[in-house]
Amino acid sequence: MADGPDKYERMLHAHLEVNPKSWEALRERGVDEGTPLQLDFEFTAPGEAEVRSLLRCLRTETDYEFQGGARNEKDGTQRWMVLGVTSPMAMSLDVLNEWVTRMTSYGRDHGPAVFDGWGARTPESAPPAPATPEPGAGEGLLGRLARALRRG
Numbered sequence: 001m002a003d004g005p006d007k008y009e010r011m012l013h014a015h016l017e018v019n020p021k022s023w024e025a026l027r028e029r030g031v032d033e034g035t036p037l038q039l040d041f042e043f044t045a046p047g048e049a050e051v052r053s054l055l056r057c058l059r060t061e062t063d064y065e066f067q068g069g070a071r072n073e074k075d076g077t078q079r080w081m082v083l084g085v086t087s088p089m090a091m092s093l094d095v096l097n098e099w100v101t102r103m104t105s106y107g108r109d110h111g112p113a114v115f116d117g118w119g120a121r122t123p124e125s126a127p128p129a130p131a132t133p134e135p136g137a138g139e140g141l142l143g144r145l146a147r148a149l150r151r152g
Contacts, residue, residue: 011115
């Protein structure tokens with residue numbers, strides 16, 4: 001079955017296989033276990049009900065900023081997703097692997113939704129805060145999703 005447990009195990013294995021390379025790339029940029037990182041993340045879900053279920057889980061289990069919705073694709077279909085960013089946290093390869101495992105489990109158990117991946121915001125790469133933020137203005141994944149959802 002395409003959406004069975006094997007799918008999530010394969011996805012988790014693929015993430016865990018890439019994490020050492022990603023962690024090494026972060027270390028080459030000066031990140032170490034004491035560097036606070038924020039991780040952007042993305043899930044893809046088959047529909048609105050699955051997005052809402054995952055949002056409930058993330059609201060209960062995390063202190064992350066996130067939102068979910070559908071983005072209209074060029075072919076007329078909708079892509080349902082959840083985008084978010086973690087709070088700043090100390091990171092190591094072990095912590096990263098545990099976090100990816102937990103996020104994959106959240107998607108499997110509370111969507112279902114596929115954990116598509118993550119990107120790191122280091123203190124140096126985080127976008128500067130606007131001098132006077134506009135209501136609803138956002139940077140990064142959350143801002144792009146909000147703009148896409150407004151465009152309809």
